[in-house]
Each structure stands twice: as structure tokens, then as C-alpha cells.
Amino acid sequence: MAISFTVTVRDPGSHARAGTITTERGEVRTPAFLPIGTMGTVKGVWPTQLKEMGYQCVLANTYHLYLRPGHERIRRLGGLHRFMGWDRPVLTDSGGYQVFSLSSLRSVSDDEVTFRSHIDGSRHVLSPELAVEVQEALGSDIRMVLDECVEYPAGRREVEEAVRRTAVWARRSLAVSRREEGGLFGIVQGGMVPEFRKRSAEEICALPFAGFAIGGVSVGEGKQLLRETVEFTAPLLPAGKPRYLMGVGTPEDILFAVSRGVDIFDCVLPTRNARTGMLFTSAGPVSIKQARYADDPRPPDERCDCPTCLTFSRAYLRHLYLQKEILSSMALTVHNLHFYRQWMERIREAISIGYLADFVKESPGLRGE
């Protein structure tokens, strides 16, 4: 079945809305944050732990799974959900972002992208059609079209060309997509140029996608430009379809984008930062390796009830981090994902009581910026 989207509450003081995406494998309450499971695993946690934390959807990277272990292999093994032991919805990206950022890019034409693997230098060709095919082999519930993601900064001509090509590819993706099998999302490009964002939104949103993403952000443009782009672009996307801001972001950036009407987010921050010893807490970031925590018996976040905070002290977590113990990544990841889950819950609650605009004003990271 294709996915559907229902907006259940709108915040009176902002563009924020709360709703539900319904997929064959269950519902995803929005605004939603998706943990990153690059290689078919959210690093450092069991699938059961993600469920216990309340996560309803994770993201997996098509580029990585295409290279290792291969989408045909995953199809033969019963699809990505069975492969990774996760029976709730999965969103896959198209691989485009990684091709344009990670690999040695050889050439891009209207037909396809030719690139070399960042692992072994092997040559591969990715086309809009193949990106759809790979994601259908994986069996993900939400799928993304192949788009051309330009670097930041980029010249006007480069951005304009990416907008044009992204639209061409979007139509080709739709043409080959088996829509009953999962929701295909279009992606709006346009760099940081309002004119091109507008053009891209018009072209992409005219097509019958199940949802729409703002791509080409979180590429080093900085908080100010990111927010301007979100503020400008989000209202251009259809109100009746889910809006997805790719690769964003900090709790504050997520809250900002929600207030502008965005519904879905993904980001490596909670998981990657966990592995480098950084904790999100109600009192701000904590870098657990600091000497000041060597004798600190307190939990990382005294207002948190996650398994890590209920079990371990800062002193112990610092010890684990310094000793490169596996449990360090495990425990910090659980805490950070718990923090993000709670943050999204607070956002949904604020929307449900019509309080989101005030919540934005009260959030320190958003005031005075």
C-alpha cells in the first residue's frame, strides 16, 4: 500500500502541525526524528532498544547498502526489515547525497552519475531508475528520488543546472516507481538562492509524490542560511503532504523547522556525537571526557530517565570513553536518542496544546539569534 498522511493538529501561532504517516508497517507520528542506520544498523543499539525508546521509523542509506552487502543480496534475504531485525517503517535515501559527497565523482550527465566507491574505488553508475530499483529491492517504506545535491558554496549556474536535472530525474523516478509498494518522495533543490528554490519547488511539487523533501541543506551553509532556506522553502511545499528536511539537525534547528511546517527530520548528531563522547542534556552539551567528570557521581542528565542515566555516573561513562569500551558508545547513544525522542515528544505536545510558537520563543538556542 502507498503511504498516507493525516494532519491531526495545527498550531495556531505558527506553521507547525502534528500528524501521522501511515505505512504498511505501521504509523509514524510527526513531527518525527529518524535515527540513522547507515549500514542497516543504528550504531550501538539493538533494534529492540529503538522500539523501547519509542522510535517508529529509522533511516538507512541506499548508497552504503548498495555497495555493501548489495541490494540484491538483501532482497534475496527477505528485504531490509528482515535483514536488520526491524519491523517498523524504514526510510531510505536515494544515494545521491553520498555519491556527490563521499565518492570520487567521475561524471554526471542527465542520464546518470558515474562514481567510484569510497571503499575500494570500484566504478558504479547510478541513475534515477536504479535508485528507485535499489530502494524497491530493499523494500523501504519511504523512498527518495535521486537528486543532484550541489556543494556549498556553489555558483548560480551550477545550482540552476542541479535544479533542472533534479526535475528531469524526478519525473523519470516517478515513471518507474511501483507506487503501491512505498511512498516515493520528491526533493526540492535550489541551493541558497530563493529564486531557484521557488523554481524547484514548483517543478517538483507539481508531481504526484507521496511527500516532499528540502534537500541541499546541512551542507556547510551555517545556521542562518539554513533557517532562511527552510523559512522560504517549507511554505512552497503542499500542506497536505509530509515535509521532510534532510540531514537536520540540532534540537533547536528541528524546533525552528517544525514551526515553519516541517514534519520529518534525520541527522547523525545524536548517534555520531555519542561515539565521540558528546551528550545532549537538559543543561546543554556535556563532553564526557573532560577531567571535571572524573569523580562526578551524577548521571549525565539529572532530569533524564533513560537507562544510561538511571544506571551510570558521569565518572563511569568518562572511564568507559577513555578506555574505548564498547559500552561507552552504547550508553551514550541510548542517552542521546532518548534525548531526541523526548525533544520530539515535547514538540508534538506543544503543537497539540497550541503552544509551539511560545515554545520556540522560550528555547534558548532560538532566542536572540
Place this chain on the structure above:
Amino acid sequence: MAISFTVTVRDPGSHARAGTITTERGEVRTPAFLPIGTMGTVKGVWPTQLKEMGYQCVLANTYHLYLRPGHERIRRLGGLHRFMGWDRPVLTDSGGYQVFSLSSLRSVSDDEVTFRSHIDGSRHVLSPELAVEVQEALGSDIRMVLDECVEYPAGRREVEEAVRRTAVWARRSLAVSRREEGGLFGIVQGGMVPEFRKRSAEEICALPFAGFAIGGVSVGEGKQLLRETVEFTAPLLPAGKPRYLMGVGTPEDILFAVSRGVDIFDCVLPTRNARTGMLFTSAGPVSIKQARYADDPRPPDERCDCPTCLTFSRAYLRHLYLQKEILSSMALTVHNLHFYRQWMERIREAISIGYLADFVKESPGLRGE
């Protein structure tokens, strides 16, 4: 309170017995296998997972915790149990084995051992008294005396000297031990020389320890010599106290030693092998990285009901291992610890129905060796 030991069942056809060690922090059913928590964490698992698997006691390494983060720090933080989030019994070794194997050993005298840290080369002095003091600071429930563990092979004079010194140190350890705070175990040395094993057992077992260990094995002597030494030494230890075979071993070696009357075991095998991709299964060892598992949809062990086997295929676990994903170590460790726990349960059951001798005969690894 000191620990106590009750033998509840004896196997009629062997020297095996089943019983219970009672400590302030709960009971430990014997024969027991203790997972290794070197740095105050069993690598790759949450304390809650160890509990769910049914483990009642873990081992932590005094040498490592003395160096990092330091026993005084752990004492200030409320002791090792609180530090590592584990409220069941903990056994600590004396640090002797690591001093004699890991560190740059500078000198050993009857007074003390002077060594350099394997981490930073810093100079340290370990004495029998300090080994007790460190373990009391950690607050472990079962503690080991400092002994002199000789290499294999070793000359007669070297072994004899280690036996003499181990006895001197054992008396000094007892003299400073606060016995109400945890059970101090003596350690029998003697290399692979029956004459010296006998002498060491006579000297050590004459002292009022809470239990007795066979040390100086699993040092490269091979299966045959290990078993001969266990067979010879175990009956020399008091029948009314727990017998602990240090650093052993494979499931088959454990079963053999149980049949000779040993009650406690510890070994890195299930946890370390997990991190190098080796699984213990009912059909024998599985090296998960092998290409033959690339498309294998079966669980690692079709007769196992651990979370890993219930959730993941060999193909997925191979993928995780090759990609160096954290979940690889996590999932394989859970499986291997589950396997060891089940193995110990089968052993205890066999004893309880008087079937242990037959169980030994039926175990393939023990036949014809």
C-alpha cells in the same frame, strides 16, 4: 558478611557437585561461569542483559582498575558495583596474573612486585597487602590473594620458588584481610609439577580461606597438561569450600573440570571470540566472516533462543562484522554468553539428576582425547 558455600547435590559417578555460594549481594549457583568485565564492563553488553541471561557473578580485573580509573576513585564513587551498575556479586582477581604477563616486570622479591604499567610505563609496586587493599576498596564479594604465576614452560627451581613465595604471600594476605567484607580465596600454584602442586595445596589449604583456586594454568600448557593438572590438583582442595579454576576455558574443559570437582570458572573466550567473529553453537564453532554465510538466512544457531538468534541471520551478522559495526560485537557477545550460560545450566542439571559422568562421556570434545 563473609561468603558461605553449600553443596546441594553430588554426582554419583564423578567428583562433580552442584551448590550455592551465598554473598551479601546474592547467591551464585555452582558450577558457575563468570564473564570477564576487565575494566568494569563486560565488553559489548549492558549489565541488564547479563542479568536477563541469568548471570549471577562477573569478574573484574584488579590490575586494570588499579591503573585506570584507580581503586581510590572507585571507592569514593561508592564501590565497583555502583560504578559499573551491577548489584550482583563480583569476583576480583589479585592483579598478579596481569603483572606477571602484561606489564614490563621489573623485579619480584618476597616483599613485593615492582612493575611498569603496560599503558604508560609508569612504575608501580604491588604487594600482597596492597592487592587486598585494592580489592577491599573496590568492594568485591570474592577476592583473590596475590600469587606468583610462573610462565609455561618454567624450570623446576622457578616453580618451587613461586610455590614458596605464593604461600608467604597467602599468609600475609590473610593477616590484613577484613574477612567480614568478602571472601578471600587462596591460590594453589606449582606449575605442571605434581610434587609442587601437592606442596602448594598443602600449604595454601591449611589456611582459613573462603575458597581455593587452581592458578598457573591456561598459560599455554595445552589441553592435556591442563587436564592432568586439574585432575591431580582439584582433589587436594577442601571439599567443603568452593574450588575455582582460573582462566578456564572452553566448554569441554569446563565440563571436564566440573567432573573433577571444580565449581567456578572464568574465561575471556565467549566475549573475546565474539569480537573476532567466532560464535559458539550447538553444531560447533562458526566463524561468521566466512563467505559461505554471505547469503545464509539462518540464525547462527538454529537451536538457540537468544536475542541474537531470534533476530538476526548469519548473513546480517557477517555484514555487521565485515563493516566493523558495533552491533556485531554486541550481538555475538550476547549469543556466546547465552551459550555459556546454557552450557552451565546443562551441567548443573546433569549433576542434579546424577548424570554428569555420562554427560562427559557423550560430549564429543571429550571423547577420544
